Amino acid sequence: MTEPYNPKILGFLCNWCCYTAADSAGVGRYQYPPNLRVIRIMCTGRLDPSFPLEGLAGGADAIFVGGCHPGECHYQDGNYHALVSAALVHETLARLGVNRERFLIDWASAAEGPNFVKIITRFTKRAAELGPLGENEGLDPAALRQRLAEAAEFARGRKIRTGLLNAAKEMMKGGDFKRDTIASLVHAKCDKTLAELVGGGAGRGEG
Amino acid sequence: MASTKQPPPVGGVPSGAVLVLGGGVAGVQSSLDLTELGFKVYLVEKSGAIGGVMARLDKTFPTNDCSLCILAPKLVEAGRDPNIHILTKSELVSLTGEPGNFTAVVRKEPRFIDEEACTGCGQCTLYCLKQIGDDYNEHLATSKAAHIDYSQAVPTSYYIDAKACLRLNYETCGLCAVACQAGAIRFDQKEEEVELRVGAVVLAPGFGRVGEEVLRHYGWGKYEDVLTAFEHERLMCASGPTGGEIVRPSDEKHPKKIAFLQCIGSRDETCGNNYCSSVCCMYAIKQASLAREHDAQAEITLFYMDVRTHGKGFDAARERAIAEGNFRVVYGRPAKVEDVFDGRLLLTWADDAGRHNYEKFDLVVLSQGLESPPDAEQLSRACRIDLNPYQFAATDTYTPLATSRPGVFVIGAFQGPKDIPDSVTQAGGVAGLCSGLLARGRASETVRAEFPAERDIAGEEPRVGVFVCHCGINIGGVVDVRAVRDYAKTLPNVVYATDNLYSCSQDTQQHLVEIIDKHRLNRVVVAACTPRTHEPLFQATLRDAGLNRSLFEMANIRDQCSWVHMHEPAAATDKAKDAVRMAVAKARHLTALAEQQLPVTPSALVVGGGLAGLTAALSIAEQGYETTLVERERSLGGRVQLLTADRHGHDPREELKELVTRVEKHPRITVCAESKVAGVSGYVGNFTTTIDRAGQESLVVNHGVTVLATGGNAYVPGQYLYGTSPRVMTQLELEHRLGAPRPLAKGIRQVVMIQCVGSRGEDLAYCSRVCCGQALKNALRLKRMDPELAITVLYRDMRAYGFLEDDYRAARELGVIFSRYRPGEPPQVTQGRGKSSPVTVTYFDPLLDESVAVAADLLVLSVGIVPEDPKELARMLKVPVTADNFFLEAHVKLRPVDLPVDGVYVCGLAHAPKGMDETIAQAQAAAGRACQPLARGSITPEPIVSHVDPEKCIGCGACETFCPYKAIAIYKENKGRKAKTISASCKGCGVCAARCPTMAIDMGRFTLEGIRAQIYAFGEG
C-alpha cells in the first residue's frame, strides 16, 4: 500500500464558535491530523464566495468553513449568509468538474472541541482519499487551478453578486434556512450568470 | 448579605483606596478588579514578587493550561497599572480605624536593590558568590543571594537575600555592586514603616503547607525519591530544575512506577487537620496526566480515600484522564513508605475489604495538604479578626467574604482551602463588596492610564517583527521554535525575529517595547497561544510602544498546533511555519485604525430572583447602579426557601427573608415578578431588553450589563421506588420534614441514604456537589434528634470537601454507617410486603465482601441538581452553554463568572451546582465584574467595523437590508444614494462586505486584501 496522500486544507473559522472550539480542542489535547491551516474571521458571514475558490486556486486540495450552529451565530444570521456563499462555491465547483466534497461548511459550538476534532479528522481523511486537486476529477491540475482563479475573480463580479444578494433576500424573506432550499435559491438566481463563466470563456466577469 | 451588614463609613467620604494583602492569584485578581471599579490598590506582598503559588505550578487542572501562561498577563497588567502600588517584602503590622477610613501600618523590608534602577539584567546573580537554595524551585536547585524568584516575576527587579548575603552579614564581597551597570545595589537600604490610608482591607495571604513532621512520616526527607507534589510540580516544569524532565532525585533515572498518595496531612486528626484540602485530588490527576505525557510507558497509581473532583466539569476531566492515561486508581491510604534497599520504595495498604497489599514503586509523590498561612495568628492580631479552630479566617455562610471585623474581607485559601477558580471568584466578589462599601470614594484616588502618542506610520514600508514563543515546553516541546524563528526571518518585510521562553511575561513585554523602538517596527506578529486570550495583552504593549493596536496579528501555534499534534513534531513545525507566514502576510496589510468610545448605560439587568440573583442585584445597587430584577415566580427567594437549616443549625429562610426585604426596599432596584425576558438586543454598555409581565404591559429596559442567575431544580428521580413507596423521599423532602414540629413518624428505626441519585453518569453526567454535604447535615440532624436511629449512607465518594469533613467525621462518630458502592453495582431497592411497609435496600458491603439487605423505614435519595433550561436566554444573548445545560464561562480558571459575550455574567446554579456560601460569593463576584463597564462609563470596542468606499458604492441597499445591527444606512448624496457605516453600532461581522455586489465594503483588520494575502501565503507553503 502506498502512503496516503497528505492533503492541504485551508479553513476559515469564525471567532466565536469554531475557532474557539479549535482552541478548546487544544486545551483538551485532542489530537487530529495536522493538515488544516486556519484563517480566523469574526463570522462566517464574512466569507466572500471568492475566498474558497481562491484557496483552491492557490494550492489547497480542500476548503473548510467552520461556524456556529444554525441559529447560534454570534451576529444572528451570518452563517446563513455563509450558506449562500457556500452554495455558489458548490455550484461553481460542479461546473468546473471539481468534486463537491472538496468544500465543506460545518458547525461546532464554542463548547464542542471534540466535535471540531471529529469534523476535521473526517474531512482530512476524505480529502486524502480524493487526492491532489484534479486527480480524482481527471483534470489537469495546473489548468484547473487557472480556471479556479478565474472563477474567484468572477465571484467578485457585480452580476453574480447581485444574483447572490437576491438569493439571500429571498432566503431571509422565506425564513427557510435548510441547505437545499438555499442551494436552489442560489441556483435559480445565479445559474444563468454562471454559464458565462464556463460557457462563454471564463474570466470575463465584471469586477 | 455581607455587602449590607457592613456599617457605612462614618463621617464624610470614604477613602477610595483598598489594601490587598497577598499577591497570589486571588490578591492580584482582586486588585485588578478594584482598579477597574475605580479604586486605588496597595498590594502588599510578603515575598519578593507577586504571583504566589500559581506562578510555581506547571499546569492547571482540568485543562492542563500552562499555569504561568494564563497568570502572567495578569501579573503584567498589575505591574503596569498606575493605580496598583505593589509593596513587596512587606507585611501588615497594624490596622486601626473604621470601615471607609482605616490606617494600615506596613513594614517593608529592604530589597537592597533599587526597584526603579534595576534593569533586570541579572549581572548581580552572575557575580554573587553566595549560593542559596532556590525557593521557587522547592530547593531542588540553587540560586544566589542576589536573585529574582523567577524570570517572569513582577516586579522585574532583583533583590538580595539579607540572611545569606556575605556583604550584609560579614562586610565582605560586595561584588554585585561592582557588577551592576545600573548602580542599583543599595546595601544601606533600611527597613521602613509606611502608613496607608485605606477604606477597606482584603486579606489574601494564601495557604501554608502541611508541616515537615507529617511528610517525614511518609519518608520524605529520608528517602530521596519521596517527593511532595510541589516538588514534583517543579520537576515537570520546563522552567524547573531539570528543564522539565521527571527524574528520580536519587539516580536521575526516569521512574517507571509512580505512586501518588492523597490526603497527606489532610483529613487527618492525628496532625490536627481534619478538614479536606479540596485541591489535591485534582492536582494529583493533573500531575499523573503530565507524568504520562512525559513517559508513555510508566505505571501510574493513584491512592485515594475518596475521589473528590466535585468542581464544574472536573468529574468528566478526571474520567477522561484516567481512561486516556491508563492510571490505576486504588481506594486505600498507605500508612507509610519504606525503603527496601533495592532503590525502590515499598507501600503497604489495606483495601476496602481490609485485605493487606504491598507493592514497590520507583517514585512516591505526596499530595501535601494545605494549611492556614504560617502568619495567620500574627495577621489576626494585626487586623483584629477571628480565626476558626483550624486557624483559617472565621466567616459566616451568609457573609462568606467578610471577616469578624467590618471592612476587613478575606478571599482565597485563607478563607478555607480552595482551588483557583473559586479563589478568582472570591476576588471578584470582594472587589464588588469594597466597591459597595466605598462607592462614594470611587475614582477619588485613581489616575487614568496614559499611553505615549501614537506614531504615524502611514507611508512607511511595513517593518514586521516576529516573536515566536516557546511557552515553556507547551510549544517548544513539540514545535522546533528556533527553526520557525529562522524561517520568519526569510519572509518579506520581516526585519526582526526572535524567540522567547514566555512571550507574555513582563520582562518580555518591556523587551518588546524596546525592540519595536530600536528596529522601528510598525507591524508586530506574535506566534504563541490564541488571540482570543492574549491579544489584549500584546496590544497594550503595542500602545506602550506608541503603535496603534490594530497593527498586531497573532499566529496560533499552541492551541491549534503544538497541543493538537503532540506526536508529530515535524508536521507541527511545518504547520507553525505556515501559520507565521500567513500571519506576516496579513500583517503587511494592516493599517492603523481609529478608536471610538461609546457611552455605557449605567444600569444592570439581573435575571432570576433566587439567592444568587438577589445577592447580585443588591450588590450592584449598593455599588450605585440602577438594577432591574426579573423573576418568573410571584415571590422572590428561589430554591433556598426549601431548606430548613444550614450545617450550623441556622435557618437559611430567615436570612433569605431579610435579603428579600432589602432588595424590595432598595431605591435603586426595580423588581419585576411573574416576568420573563422576551427579547434582548444590543451589546455591552447598551442592551435593550423586553420583559413580559403577567397581567401587565411588557416593559422595555435599557441597561449596560446583564447578570444571569436563573438557578436550578432538584432532579426528579424515577428510580429506587421514588413516587411509588411513601417510604422513599429526597433529601429536600426530608429537610422539609425536619423543619416541621414532629419530623419523624413513630417506629422509624432505620434510615438509608443513597448518594449520587441522578448524578455522576446517571441521567446527569456531572457531580452535583452539594448532595454529600446535605446528606451529612441531615444525617446529623436525625442523629441529634434520635441517637438510637440507625443510619446507613451508601455512597460512591463522600465529597465532604473543605470543612465539611468535620461533618463527615461527626457523623461517623455518632454511629452513621458509610458504605461505598461501585457505579456498576448500585443498591437495589424492593418493595416491602405492603405498599407502605419498609423498603428493602440490598447493597454490596465491601468490608464483609458480601451482599447485605436492610429494611429501611425511610429511604432518602440524594438527588442531583438540574439547571433551569438555559437555551432561550442563551440564544437571545448569544452565549454558549455546556452539554450539561450550564452556561459556559469565558475561561474556567480566570474568568469564572464572565460569559464569552462582553457584559454578560453568570452566577449560582446556572453556572454549576454549588452551596449557599459559594453561591453568595459568586453572585457578589458577578456583581463586581458587572459593575466594571458601568464604573468605566464608556467602552472602546475593537475597531473592526465596516467602511464603505463611496466611489464603488451604487446605493443598492443590500447591506442595509442584511445588517443585523442596523449599523449601515443609505443616505442621499447629490443625485445618488450611498451607504454609510454607523460605527458605534457595527460589530464587525462582515456580512455586508460579503454581500456587497460591487465590493465597496471592507472590514477593519479583516480586510479583503489581508485575507487574500493570507490565502496566497497559504498557497506558497
Ligand code: FES
Ligand atoms: S459568529 Fe460564528 S457563524 Fe457567525
